[in-house]
Amino acid sequence: QKEVEQDPGPLSVPEGAIVSLNCTYSNSAFQYFMWYRQYSRKGPELLMYTYSSGNKEDGRFTAQVDKSSKYISLFIRDSQPSDSATYLCATKTDGTASKLTFGTGTRLQVTL
Amino acid sequence: NAGVTQTPKFRILKIGQSMTLQCTQDMNHNYMYWYRQDPGMGLKLIYYSVGAGITDKGEVPNGYNVSRSTTEDFPLRLELAAPSQTSVYFCASRGATGDQPQHFGDGTRLSIL
Numbered sequence: 001q002k003e004v005e006q007d008p009g010p011l012s013v014p015e016g017a018i019v020s021l022n023c024t025y026s027n028s029a030f031q032y033f034m035w036y037r038q039y040s041r042k043g044p045e046l047l048m049y050t051y052s053s054g055n056k057e058d059g060r061f062t063a064q065v066d067k068s069s070k071y072i073s074l075f076i077r078d079s080q081p082s083d084s085a086t087y088l089c090a091t092k093t094d095g096t097a098s099k100l101t102f103g104t105g106t107r108l109q110v111t112l
Numbered sequence: 113n114a115g116v117t118q119t120p121k122f123r124i125l126k127i128g129q130s131m132t133l134q135c136t137q138d139m140n141h142n143y144m145y146w147y148r149q150d151p152g153m154g155l156k157l158i159y160y161s162v163g164a165g166i167t168d169k170g171e172v173p174n175g176y177n178v179s180r181s182t183t184e185d186f187p188l189r190l191e192l193a194a195p196s197q198t199s200v201y202f203c204a205s206r207g208a209t210g211d212q213p214q215h216f217g218d219g220t221r222l223s224i225l
Contacts, residue, residue: 008152042218043116043204043218043219044155045216046214049213099160099170105154
């Protein structure tokens with residue numbers, strides 16, 4: 001079993017839709033949760049970063065972590081064609097030297 | 113405002129050749145990482161470094177070597193390139209405290225034929 005599971009998609013939605021992207025993880029020691037956005041032929045860029053359970057909102061993006069069910073989500077409101085990218089969830093344990101564990105990424109296409 | 117810079121962006125190698133992928137960061141970050149990204153497989157950690165002179169293996173280190181002589185630079189060396197090393201390679205860095213996120217370069221696309 002992979003430590004972080006993510007549906008690879010592709011997910012296609014019309015412009016203006018609400019998008020829900022999800023990951024599950026197995027290691028209860030994970031404390032930090034991240035969402036990276038990766039455009040084609042570019043490196044991952046940090047989109048959202050949360051610690052422990054709860055919600056975090058930044059403009060049209062909301063990250064949600066439920067540690068009891070080991071489930072992390074990213075919601076995109078009013079999706080735009082510019083949101084078309086691959087979204088990678090990542091997580092890590094506490095500790096200075098801890099390393100990131102990534103999901104495989106979900107490819108999102110927002111159509112006009 | 114360069115961040116993490118990787119060179120070259122693209123390269124084609126023949127089997128058995130060697131090359132060095134360059135990575136430099138201007139954020140004075142202690143931690144640096146090398147990943148490879150294969151289709152449908154996510155990012156796999158090859159090597160990482162916690163500071164100049166200190167490196168350690170990640171999940172998939174075989175066939176690669178690294179060095180860290182300065183804080184800024186973290187080159188990745190491929191010796192005796194094999195087709196299985198065809199991939200996109202990403203370098204990342206982060207600050208010293210545990211809650212700092214990683215920042216990525218734009219990658220090197222490497223094909224080995």
